Amino acid sequence: MSANTLGELFRVTNFGESHGPAIGCVIDGCPPGLMLSADDIQHDLDRRRPGTSSVVTQRSEADRVEILSGLYEGLTTGAPIALLIRNTDQRSKDYGNLLDTFRPGHADYSYFRKYGVRDPRGGGRSSARLTAPTVAAGAVARKWLLEHAGVRITGWMSQMGARVIPFEGFEHIANNPFFAANASLIAQLEEDIRALKGDSVGARIEVLATGVPPGWGEPIYDRLDADIAHAMMGLNAVKGVEIGDGFASVAQKGSEHGDEMTPEGFVSNHAGGVLGGVSSGQDIRVSLAIKPTSSISLERRSVTRDGEPTTVVTKGRHDPCVGIRATPIAEALLAIVLMDHALRHRAQCGDVRHTVMPVPARRPG
Known part of the structure; x- marks a missing residue:
């Protein structure tokens, strides 16, 4: 199985399975x-890990990260950084009835058609459990970006199912299990989850990177926005990615969408901080559409490996909305892409000097 590495100069290779002994990643570059210490990484892992509230899966994993290489006396050495997270709460028996049956909405069928064999335990390689190493690698990227470029990355849930969650303030995000930038709707969101009764819903996640300087990215094939979309589509259950206004741009006129510039800064940010595949110095704005969780306890029609009709009820412990824990993962993926492009820009254009004053970036508020 190939294609488990993200990035060019900052490269993250992800390994492991949902019910194997451990999962992890190797960061090269x-x-x-x-x-760097394990504590720098653990904070973000704790934000993503399961079993932390009644509205997420009750699989209880500590997700304690171990740094196996790449450090000496607390500093990165430039060598590959190997990060390991041990699985401790697998219940493989919950999947014993799925070896010969394909679950609707899962990768069971497509993986079997591609590889001729699959690991049915928790989805194996296709499980969202494999997002933990991504978050760990993203924590390393976030630390470097903040210290060397002043870049900050923040995500939040703006919609769960049909319920739109109005933005009230960044200060609310850390105070509820939904990562909602809202304090007034939490009780209603919890009631929405209870009302599902074995079913599931999707979510919309917003991610914002502030302090990104102009010039990061490449033209044509390695555009910054293209790499962001590529990375975000690698997150389980993501079915849509928007940069800036995204699909809302269809209804806009050119006179509205094009971000005018003044000596004081950009007037708007419909482009989401990327022009021609290169960062403009404005905030990078990304929005994700996440499908409803496929693992539900309601009976669904399916077929066996022999093509016989059957029904499936997915047992085990699953998120009623996978979007609830997606926010720190989306933040990590954006950090990895920005870190990669920061290093690429430094390698090619680190000595570029400007003879004209740049247009100031428009700041939030």
């Missing part, structure tokens, strides 16, 4: 001299 992290610059030397970054002060």
Whole structure:
């Protein structure tokens, strides 16, 4: 199985299965001299990990990260950084009835058609459990970006199912299990989850990167927005990615969508901080559409490997809305892409000097 690596200069290779002994990643290309400890990574893993509230899967994993290589006396050495997260709460017996049956909405059928064999335990390689190493790698990228470029990345849930969650303030995100930038709707969101009764809903996630300087990205094939979309589509259950206004741009006129510039800065940010595949210095704005969880306890029609009709009820412990825990993962993926492009820009254009004043970026508020 190939294609498990993301990035060019900052490269993250993900390994493991949902019910194997451990999962993890190898980060290759992290610059030397970054002060790093397990605690720097653990914070983000704790935000993503299961079993932390009544509205997410009750699989209880500590997700304690172990740094196996790439550090000396607390500093990165430039060598590959290997990160390991041990699985401790697998219940493989919950999947014993699925070896010869394909679950609707899952990768069971497509994986079997591609590889001729599949691991049915929790989805194996296709499980959202494999997002934990992504979050761990993203924590390393976030630390470097903040310390070396002043870039901050924040995500939040803006919609769950049909319920739109109005933005009230960044300060609310850390105070509820939904990562909602809202304090007034939490009780209603919890009631929405209880009302599902074995079914599931999707979600919309917003991610914002502030402090990104102009010039990161490449033209044509390695555009910054293209790489962001590529990475985000690698997140389980993502079915749509928007940069800036996204599909709302269809209804806009050119006179409205094009972000005018003044000596004081950009007047708007419909482009989402990327022009021609290169960062403009404005905030990078990304929005994700996440489908409803496929693992539900309601009976669904399917077929066996022999093509016989059957029905499936997915047992085990699953998120009624996978979007609830997606926010820190989306943040991590954006951090990895921005880190990669920061290093690529430094390698090619680090000595570029400007003879004209740049247009100031428009800041939030």
